Amino acid sequence: IELTSGIPIFFALQYHAWALESYLNGRLSLVRKATKTKRSSDGGRASNEGRTHLIEDMRNTLSSIKIKEKYKSIEELFGKQYETILSTLEKHEKIKSSSDGKIPYKIPDAANLPTTFRKWAVDNEEFRKEIDRLVQKKT
Numbered sequence: 001i002e003l004t005s006g007i008p009i010f011f012a013l014q015y016h017a018w019a020l021e022s023y024l025n026g027r028l029s030l031v032r033k034a035t036k037t038k039r040s041s042d043g044g045r046a047s048n049e050g051r052t053h054l055i056e057d058m059r060n061t062l063s064s065i066k067i068k069e070k071y072k073s074i075e076e077l078f079g080k081q082y083e084t085i086l087s088t089l090e091k092h093e094k095i096k097s098s099s100d101g102k103i104p105y106k107i108p109d110a111a112n113l114p115t116t117f118r119k120w121a122v123d124n125e126e127f128r129k130e131i132d133r134l135v136q137k138k139t
Helices: 002-024 033-048 051-063 074-080 082-097 110-123 125-134
Strands: none
Touching (some): 051 082, 051 110, 051 125, 074 082
8 A cells, every 4th residue: 555655656756857857958848838839829920910011111211212323232222221221120120119919020130131122022022123123133
């Protein structure tokens, strides 16, 4: 009788020791499955929430630029219009910090914007048209 009453306690201790050892060695997370699911769904929404709005605002910013000659590259466009583009990014940074309960789109780093512009031009036809209007096509 003493043995049968001690075995469940031993197995519980063994399970807890295994879970702790797995956590310490990085094979197991102590975060509940529901918490992980919520975090990943928030991350999925964050990648979309506000992205379209940012691209549209950036397209409007580019459409307001008046040029006589096309820029030779996106990098040159970015270099010459840095202040204008940066003001749009800063506007979205302020929106990001507001607490309206939504998880915002991750604002791209200003240093990576030429690469980001290329990606947006592939994904968004209207944005591509603005880039084509401002930048010479490479031959």
